[in-house]
Amino acid sequence: MLREHFSNFRTGIRTIMIDLNMWGLALTKMPRVDAAKWQTLDPIAKWLIATRASVLFMTFTAAALGGLLAWRNDLFHWQPWLVSTLGLLFAHATNNLLNDFTDSRRGIDKNNYYRNQYGVHILEDGLVSTRQFWNFLGITGTIALLLGAWLVWQYSGQTLNLMLAGAFFVLFYTWPLKYYGMGEPAVLLVWGPLMVGGTYYVVSGHWSWDVCWLSLVFALGPTTVLFGKHTDKLEDDKAKRVFSMPVLLGEQLSRHAVITMLLSQYLLTVFLVASGKFNWPLLLVLLNLANLWQTSKEFLHAKPIEKPAQYPTEIWPLWFSALAFRHTRRFTGLFLLAVAIDVLFF
Secondary structure, three states, rough: HHHHHHHHHHHHHHHHHHHHHHHHHHHOOOOOOOHHHHHHHHHHHHHHHOOOOHHHHHHHHHHHHHHHHHOOOOOOOHHHHHHHHHHHHHHHHHHHHHHHHHHHHHOOOOOOOHHHHHHHOOOOOOOOOOOHHHHHHHHHHHHHHHHHHHHHHOOHHHHHHHHHHHHHHHHHHHHHHHEEEEEEHHHHHHHHHHHHHHHHHHOOOOHHHHHHHHHHHHHHHHHHHHHHHHHHHHHHHHOOOOOOOHHOOOOHHHHHHHHHHHHHHHHHHHHHHHHOOHHHHHHHHHHHHHHHHHHHHHHHHOOOOOOOOOOOOOOOOOHHHHHHHHHHHHHHHHHHHHHHHHHHOO
8 A cells, every 4th residue: 555655645746747848838839739648737737738828928928027117216116016017918828818818709719710720729639628727717817806806906096997908808809809900009009108118117106108018018919929920820810711811911011010020129219218217228228129120021022832851840830929039039138138237127
């Protein structure tokens, strides 16, 4: 009996280690798992995969920027920042789950649609029942709601309005906003003034338009990723009557719009420094100009019809979204570092 318990204990330890590896994979990419593998995963690994946790870094960056800017003005407080950050992360995760549920329910993700080709869709892949899915959604959404409610109770003021605005986009981004060309502007607003400006407000107790302008430099990154994704699947969306902004603009104009947004990140950064609102360390983002040039060149041309020979199989059919994601990761890293230097040394 003792030997059996010890064997079970060792098996459990091995399972935990495997799950820890999966946590890392789920936080950095969208790992593919089949039903057999899914059953071996612990609840946290399942949650990370179900919520597409690899994109949550953009939300954490928004909260980090809001906190750093409050620190810059000697208005930083740890408790509201931690609660705000967790609340935003769980709200984003809730939105991702709602997005999958709504598109699945409306038939958008049926028949190996674009979403299913590059990552796990736990409903469409049959990994969970509808009841199990609602358990994920219910727990995630409840945590986000409770964290937001605590902030409203503690800090009042405009915090309730910010929370209600966030709840609106969580609930209605997938439908109707995404379906009628408003998804892309919503992302710019949410990842900019709402997340960065909202975090700054909750942490500092003050609203700042300078922070909002700075937030747009960052928010243009997630917007280009979404624009790229919707350009990648433009024809599929059009066939399913999902009228995203790229569907409305057309493929060529959408590619040019992304190039314009990429350039705007650098131009707005230079303007903020030249105006004296922020200091020269922000110009560190100019170290990414070579990546900007390469990304922009790719956006001048249509997406390849078939996967290029050297292109990673696990990424295809992502193309424009993958290019924009790569640029956003590098730009955001430099931008966050630049803001941190500005805060710590100026």
